Amino acid sequence: MTTIDLKSGDASRIKADAVVIGITKRGNGIAFSEGAEAVEAAYGKSLKKTLTAMGANGRAGQVTKLPAAAGVSATLVVAVGIGDRPNATEGLRRAAGAAIRALAGSQHVVLALPASTAAEVGAAADGALLGAYAFLGYRQSTAGDHKSPVGKVTLVTASARRKDVIAELTRSKAIARGVHLARDLVNTPPSDLHPKEFADAAVAACRSLKLDVEVLDQRALARGKFGGILAVGQGSANPPRLVRIAYRHPRAKKHLALVGKGITFDSGGISLKPPAQMDWMKSDMSGAAAVLGAMTTIARLRPTINVTGWMPLAENMPSGSAQRPSDVITIRGGKTVEVLNTDAEGRLVLADALVRAGEESPDVIVDAATLTGAALVALGAGTAGVMANDDDLRDSVHQVATDVGEQMWPMPLPPELRSSMDSGVADIANIGDRYGGMLVAGLFLQEFVPDGTPWAHLDIAGPAFNTGEPSGYTPKGGTGSAVRTFVGLARALAAR
Numbered sequence: 001m002t003t004i005d006l007k008s009g010d011a012s013r014i015k016a017d018a019v020v021i022g023i024t025k026r027g028n029g030i031a032f033s034e035g036a037e038a039v040e041a042a043y044g045k046s047l048k049k050t051l052t053a054m055g056a057n058g059r060a061g062q063v064t065k066l067p068a069a070a071g072v073s074a075t076l077v078v079a080v081g082i083g084d085r086p087n088a089t090e091g092l093r094r095a096a097g098a099a100i101r102a103l104a105g106s107q108h109v110v111l112a113l114p115a116s117t118a119a120e121v122g123a124a125a126d127g128a129l130l131g132a133y134a135f136l137g138y139r140q141s142t143a144g145d146h147k148s149p150v151g152k153v154t155l156v157t158a159s160a161r162r163k164d165v166i167a168e169l170t171r172s173k174a175i176a177r178g179v180h181l182a183r184d185l186v187n188t189p190p191s192d193l194h195p196k197e198f199a200d201a202a203v204a205a206c207r208s209l210k211l212d213v214e215v216l217d218q219r220a221l222a223r224g225k226f227g228g229i230l231a232v233g234q235g236s237a238n239p240p241r242l243v244r245i246a247y248r249h250p251r252a253k254k255h256l257a258l259v260g261k262g263i264t265f266d267s268g269g270i271s272l273k274p275p276a277q278m279d280w281m282k283s284d285m286s287g288a289a290a291v292l293g294a295m296t297t298i299a300r301l302r303p304t305i306n307v308t309g310w311m312p313l314a315e316n317m318p319s320g321s322a323q324r325p326s327d328v329i330t331i332r333g334g335k336t337v338e339v340l341n342t343d344a345e346g347r348l349v350l351a352d353a354l355v356r357a358g359e360e361s362p363d364v365i366v367d368a369a370t371l372t373g374a375a376l377v378a379l380g381a382g383t384a385g386v387m388a389n390d391d392d393l394r395d396s397v398h399q400v401a402t403d404v405g406e407q408m409w410p411m412p413l414p415p416e417l418r419s420s421m422d423s424g425v426a427d428i429a430n431i432g433d434r435y436g437g438m439l440v441a442g443l444f445l446q447e448f449v450p451d452g453t454p455w456a457h458l459d460i461a462g463p464a465f466n467t468g469e470p471s472g473y474t475p476k477g478g479t480g481s482a483v484r485t486f487v488g489l490a491r492a493l494a495a496r
Helices: 037-042 047-053 088-102 118-131 163-187 195-206 218-223 227-233 281-301 346-358 373-379 391-404 415-421 437-446 483-495
Strands: 003-007 018-026 029-032 063-067 076-081 108-112 152-156 212-216 241-247 255-260 262-266 306-316 327-330 336-339 364-369 384-388 408-410 455-459
Touching (some): 037 047, 063 088, 088 118, 163 195, 163 483, 195 241, 195 281, 218 227, 218 241, 227 346, 241 281, 241 346, 255 483, 262 281, 306 346, 346 437, 364 483, 391 408, 391 483
Parallel strands (some): 003 152, 018 076, 018 108, 108 152, 255 306, 255 364, 364 455
Antiparallel strands (some): 241 306
């Protein structure tokens, strides 16, 4: 992974492949952001005219490269537009990511961006490390056509020796490792990531971090009466798993449970998806990947809180043994579900995991899942929906997500939609009203949360997998969505 360090002093004097400065719009022209002073001075006041002539306008994420002046030790000067986002920290995060992505193949890059406060240092480091990502392990004959991420980043700040700034850099490094882990898992072809391999990857990732890991195989799931996970997995030649990961702190007073949907490939089962909606269904385990990425990050940061992660893993395939529409299954705890659509399978595995998580009496439960296409219709591809049975928790999750740079939006759980899931033969059906499908799915999950336990549900169907072009620090493919929110929430609860 890309390394990063802090350095005070003159950014123009550091020998590197490139030095990055920030620009913003000002009237009909551009203005330089804090940190660019030494580089600007080396050009004898001609830098602004040169950049303008090259089309630089300060637009967020715009990257402009030019040869360094004689007084600059780096080979290139790169101007990146920071833009005018209401959340200036996120603007800085995205600008750093865009610059580092554009400089892939470089060995050493210097960031001379606004970085006088701990929050600014953290944002710039976040963007740089999250932007320095590539999934190249499966490339052979075309490997030479794809550049590796930047090798080293030096972030210039006058606050390089402050304890709070160093702590922010430590946080950024841990977050990036967790997000990259989640991205790698999401991007792995489903032929190489069945439930067993995913569980093995979880064990391997946690081995050196003092995390307790328990894996329930098919027999253990049957003994534990995990009817949802078993029903979804029964159509596949690759049996399901349930992974439990526990982090404990000796002084913890609160317990957070994280649950993530882990469908390693979702064909839709007997209710088969159209081919055009199936080619990126390797990403249907993004919630579980987020749980694993978050748990490893939490273990590195050591917040004063107990956290348990739950990863229900199954492959949803059509076959002679697959569950059928109109089957009735029994979720752990005894509630029965009429399966009217086998492509509404994520909520079935989550139901089992939510019941099991609740049996340990956590103070808060939060789940993340690529659960509904309705989430994309309602919120687009870049924003997750946040639903909760507790208004304060929903608002807290939304605020944490905003602070860490993940776009989420509060959504309701209208009780009148619950009756649309009434079943003529079971306690509840797995689908209901198609209008407000994201909310109906949230109401279904709520049925399996213990009474009185605050719970939030993140529908990350949009932002978990980027089918478009990279932007800012967001790559094409798996994004690691929800890792940062999970970690941020654990740290916020620990601090209360």
